Amino acid sequence: xxxxxRRYLDHVLTFGKCIRLHDSAAVAESLSFLDxxxxxxxxxxxxxxxxxxxxxxxxxxxxxxxxxGVNQWGIVIDGYFNLLSSLKSLNFKNAIKYSSKIVTEVSKxxxxxxxxxxxxxxxxxxxxxxxxxxxxxxxxxxxDVKSQEKQKRQQYGADFQLSLDEELANVLQRPFKVCLSDKxxxxxxxxxxxxxxxxxxxxxxxxxxxxxxxxxxxxxxxxLPPLSSVPKSQSVTYKYFLAMVExxxxxxxxxxAQLLNNALxxxxxxxxxxxxxxxxxSILLFLMPINFLMYCQLPSPTLWERYPSLAITFRxxxxxxxxxxxxxxxxxxxxxQILLLKRHVYSFYIRMxxxxxxxxxxxxxxxxxxxxxxxxxxEQFTRAEGYSSGxxxxxxxxxxRLASLIFSRKIKGYISHGNKVIVLSKKDPFPKQxxxxx
Amino acid sequence: MxxxxxxxxxxxxxxxKAKVIKTLEExxxxxxxxxxxxxxxxxxxSTQHGHLWDDSWEDHDDDNDNFTQKLAAELQRxxxx
Numbered sequence: 001x002x003x004x005x006r007r008y009l010d011h012v013l014t015f016g017k018c019i020r021l022h023d024s025a026a027v028a029e030s031l032s033f034l035d036x037x038x039x040x041x042x043x044x045x046x047x048x049x050x051x052x053x054x055x056x057x058x059x060x061x062x063x064x065x066x067x068x069g070v071n072q073w074g075i076v077i078d079g080y081f082n083l084l085s086s087l088k089s090l091n092f093k094n095a096i097k098y099s100s101k102i103v104t105e106v107s108k109x110x111x112x113x114x115x116x117x118x119x120x121x122x123x124x125x126x127x128x129x130x131x132x133x134x135x136x137x138x139x140x141x142x143x144d145v146k147s148q149e150k151q152k153r154q155q156y157g158a159d160f161q162l163s164l165d166e167e168l169a170n171v172l173q174r175p176f177k178v179c180l181s182d183k184x185x186x187x188x189x190x191x192x193x194x195x196x197x198x199x200x201x202x203x204x205x206x207x208x209x210x211x212x213x214x215x216x217x218x219x220x221x222x223x224l225p226p227l228s229s230v231p232k233s234q235s236v237t238y239k240y241f242l243a244m245v246e247x248x249x250x251x252x253x254x255x256x257a258q259l260l261n262n263a264l265x266x267x268x269x270x271x272x273x274x275x276x277x278x279x280x281x282s283i284l285l286f287l288m289p290i291n292f293l294m295y296c297q298l299p300s301p302t303l304w305e306r307y308p309s310l311a312i313t314f315r316x317x318x319x320x321x322x323x324x325x326x327x328x329x330x331x332x333x334x335x336x337q338i339l340l341l342k343r344h345v346y347s348f349y350i351r352m353x354x355x356x357x358x359x360x361x362x363x364x365x366x367x368x369x370x371x372x373x374x375x376x377x378x379e380q381f382t383r384a385e386g387y388s389s390g391x392x393x394x395x396x397x398x399x400x401r402l403a404s405l406i407f408s409r410k411i412k413g414y415i416s417h418g419n420k421v422i423v424l425s426k427k428d429p430f431p432k433q434x435x436x437x438x
Numbered sequence: 439m440x441x442x443x444x445x446x447x448x449x450x451x452x453x454x455k456a457k458v459i460k461t462l463e464e465x466x467x468x469x470x471x472x473x474x475x476x477x478x479x480x481x482x483x484s485t486q487h488g489h490l491w492d493d494s495w496e497d498h499d500d501d502n503d504n505f506t507q508k509l510a511a512e513l514q515r516x517x518x519x
Contacts, residue, residue, distance in 0.1 A: 126470070200468065231475035240468055265487045268476045275469035280482070282468050291491060300492040312458045322495060323505040335451050339463045359495070360509075366498050367510045380513055387512045432496060 004044050008051035012060045015077055020067050022116040028123040031076070031102065033083055034130060040088050047085035052078055069109040076105045092135040096164075099128040100171045107174035115186040121175050122193055129197050132168050133204070165205035172198050180221055188223065192230050192238045199241035208248060215245050232266050239263040240283055244344070247286065250351075257294040260287045272306075284310060288318070289348035292355070296433045298322060313339070321352060324360030327390040329353065355433070357401055358410050360388050362430045374424040378402075378415070381422070395420070 018026040036043060046052050058074025061067075083098035102124050110117045176194035179187045195218060202211040218224070227235040239259040246256035264283045270276035284307060291297040298318050304311035313336055320329035333340070333349050340346040364384040368376050378395055381402060385393040402422055405411045410433065412425035451459070494500065 204467070232481065233471035233474050237468060237471070261487065265482055265484055267482050268471065268473060268480055269482050269486070275472055278465055278469055279471065281462070282466075285462070292495075295491075295493075296495045297491040297493055298495050300490055303490040306490070309458045309462060312455050313462060323503055324509075325505050328505075335455075336459055339459050342463050343466060362496070363498070363501065363506060363509065364513060366501075367513055369514075383513060384509060387509055430496070 002049075004046070004049045005051050005054065007044060008046045008049070009055060009060065011046075012055075012057050012077060013064065015057075016061045016064055016067075016073070019073055022113075024116045024119040027120040031080060031106075031120055031124050032127060033080070033087065033099075034127050036084070037087065040084070043084060043088070045085050045088055046081045052081055057081075068112060072105045072109045076102050076109075079105065092131070092138065096128070096131055096135060099124070099131055100167070103128050103171050104174055107178050110175065110178045110187065114184065115189070118179075118187055118190040121178075122190060125172060125175050125194065125197055129168065129172065129201060132164065136164075165201065165207065169198065169201050169205075169207065169210065172201055180217070185223055189225050189230065191218075191221075191224060192227065192234045196234060196237045196241060199238075199244075203241065203244065208245070211241070211245050212248065215242060232268070236263045236266050236279070239266075240279070243286065247290070247344070253290060254294055256286070257290045260290065281307060281310065285343050285345060288314060289345055289352060292318075292321065293348060293351055296355075317349070321356050321359065324356055324358075324363050324384075324388060326353075326356055326360065326385070326388040329356045330389075354405065354408075354410075357385075358405055358430070358433075360384055361402065361405065361411065365424060365429065374413075374426050374429065375421050376424065378420050378422060 015027075015030050018030060056074070057077035058071060061070050061074055061077075067073075079098045079101045083095050083102065086092075086094035086098060103121075106117070106121050106124050110121050172194070176191070176198055179190045179194055182188050195214065198214055199211060202208070202214070227238065230238075240263050243256040243259035243263065246252040246259065260283055264280065264287060267280055267283065268276045270280070284303070288299055288310070298321065299310070299314070304315055316328060317332045319325070320332060330353075337346065340349055361381060361384070364380055365373075365376055368380060370376065378398055382393050382395050382398040385398055385401070399415055399417065402411065402415055406413060406415070409431065412427075412429050412431060413423050415422050
């Protein structure tokens with residue numbers, strides 16, 4: 001027997017021993033490939049050497065005694081060596097195919113195993129998702145998509161779309177479902193981990209309806225462990241994605257605010273670089289407009305100091321909200337419109353604009369020094385609107401804006417069109433919008 | 439008189455701001471945390487979180503910015519007309 005075959009045999013036997021012992025960490029380590037990418041050259045290619053053909057993993061495992069799931073483990077080990085071989089030859093598409101096969105088979109194995117299988121299942125799932133993301137960012141992906149789309153369009157017509165995202169989502173659903181439907185409830189502890197993997201995939205590929213449906217499934221699932229019982233990396237990520245989905249329905253915005261505030265509170269307090277800090281920025285990109293819309297809270301000087309990139313981009317917007325400065329608000333929002341759209345927060349800034357006007361009208365009333373301070377000429381508000389927005393306003397436009405704010409109970413009073421005045425309530429004409437965080 | 443003449447003319451997006459905007463646009467992934475878990479004392483926590491927010495949006499106490507002063511002058515000018 002050649003040296004390479006001997007090394008292969010040792011490898012498979014060690015693998016089998018770890019599985020028999022239910023050594024979670026060792027099996028996960030044996031199935032991991034991303035941490036081996038930098039040293040692939042030093043790993044033998046058991047596919048090219050024909051080792052797996054001559055000594056199929058299943059036969060090697062069986063010859064050393066039967067154990068539960070041995071057939072599937074044989075397929076997993078075979079897939080793993082093929083995966084490494086594909087990576088060595090930089091064939092991402094094949095690597096993804098074998099990685100998907102491994103996730104599918106380990107999911108099947110997991111149905112009949114207890115909690116020990118969770119870590120290996122998490123490892124193969126997260127590495128598949130990361131491999132797909134690496135592939136998508138590579139130039140190979142663009143070329144492959146173009147040539148395959150062309151081929152498939154010729155075959156199936158113009159409606160065909162390549163659906164790597166759907167294939168990935170289908171595979172990632174398997175471990176999620178195994179844990180969610182676990183009758184022994186031992187594996188339910190891993191539900192949030194797999195939900196996060198699916199959330200990342202759905203959001204990345206903008207499958208928002210699928211993300212919404214998953215939230216419904218989770219909400220109606222009995223006996224899920226409390227979020228406080230899982231590691232914070234999982235609970236913070238889960239709250240962030242759940243909040244993103246809640247943001248799609250304005251009526252659920254308060255729930256989103258609570259999830260995001262809790263996610264930030266639980267987030268690791270990191271130095272100003274790295275992944276953790278980036279995650280804090282992602283949470284705050286949502287939280288800044290949402291905390292304003294829900295609680296009329298503005299980012300404080302401490303926030304701007306701690307997050308300089310947010311200060312550079314957003315400080316002037318919130319300064320305009322505080323001042324009632326319509327022109328500055330509109331210009332600053334227009335400057336970063338693409339960013340706001342890409343980060344899915346544009347609609348919040350549209351909803352914030354009436355508050356800028358409210359602030360302006362509140363100031364106008366506060367600055368009015370007439371005889372009866374609750375009866376104010378509409379001309380004052382028209383002037384204020386004109387000054388703040390940088391364009392001429394008609395009285396009708398001002399009346400319409402005031403009427404809208406009166407209707408939404410942000411101003412208490414009525415407009416006397418004939419007398420060209422607004423009569424404000426003597427008591428609390430601008431009811432407090434600030435509400436404490438629950 | 440309107441803000442276009444009274445307020446400062448908006449500058450074009452500075453190079454630094456354009457760079458930051460681009461980074462925020464591109465870094466849109468929620469990353470895998472480097473650590474799996476951490477204790478409460480290593481987290482941002484409620485106290486630090488509380489310092490990040492300002493509840494004074496509706497107050498008039500600090501209405502001494504340039505915009506408000508010019509708005510007041512504009513409204514007063516209107517009163518006198």
